[in-house]
Amino acid sequence: MEASEDYTTLFDQYLRGELDKAKVIEFENRLETDEHFLQQFNLHKETLEGIDQHFDEMLKSKLKVIEQEISHPTATSRPWVWWAIAAAVTLLLVSTFLLYAPRESIDDTFQAFYEPYPNIVNPSSRSLHSQSESWSVAYDARDYAFAMLAIEKELLLSPDSVDLLFYHGQAAMATNQLSKASGQLQVVLNRDSSRYTGPAIWYLSLIEFKQGRNEATKKYLDRLISGHSDYEDKAKELYAIINK
Known part of the structure; x- marks a missing residue:
């Protein structure tokens, strides 16, 4: 398994489902047996959640600017401010989608289909x-x-x-x-x-x-x-x- 400085890449690959079956097995076995590795993985997930929240806050801020521009437009702001706002919002949306949508989409779909099998043992x-x-x-x-x-x-x-x-x-x-x-x-x-x-x-x-x-x-x-x-x-x- 990779050294600690490579954990970020490894964790991201696991969360995105990019590891092959053998590496997934190795990764999950290590989560079960290596307390330090598990702590680092949990910290990484918490960091991603913080980044996600940060993106949300930035997006809300940009949308607020749009609302203000709509409510109080100026002659000088129209040509370039709209372009800048649109570009910034698009960048945030694309970045958020690329970072999180694939994993969240997989997890959400999995949860929609998954239910533990009932106990039918007589x-x-x-x-x-x-x-x-x-x-x-x-x-x-x-x-x-x-x-x-x-x-x-x-x-x-x-x-x-x-x-x-x-x-x-x-x-x-x-x-x-x-x-x-x-x-x-x-x-x-x-x-x-x-x-x-x-x-x-x-x-x-x-x-x-x-x-x-x-x-x-x-x-x-x-x-x-x-x-x-x-x-x-x-x-x-x-x-x-x-x-x-």
Whole structure:
């Protein structure tokens, strides 16, 4: 991973979805294991939010000037002030769009489509291990961090449980651990005739989409459109957004 002086470029590339899959996995693993790296990343995001706010304030200021010019025009101001104001506002809008719109657009679209999968595990079919109920209760309560830990304990005893693997991936996704979620959902997807095949493909498409990998997203969406009617409409809708 890059030295500290290169963190800004690395952070920007991650936020814009410009890193390849291997680097995303490496980046997210480091966020989970390197406290200093996580602090630097959070500071970087806070700085970007401050810049964003600054752009907003500047834009409001320019718009106020326009309003004043409209209300109190002068003969000397008309020819060049309008051009200067228009150029300044255009520059601010373009700069803001280039810096933030792609990431915000991806995040907003992701949130519009994403909802953690409901807990459909029948209590009578759950493991009899003591942790099985605690992960289920935590998951239903949307305490995904606790649910994830409880499922990990269960997986030590039942490593081949498709239910546990799927919901471990769901809990990881809900806590924004996308590389871990992707790994578990891929395992589920490789199981033949799993009741979670369609959902796994859908959530994998969302993970790829959030990370800006549109071609990989489309491949998953194609599978849903051609073979999973429950997700066909949503897949087509997301596909249309990507192709805009």
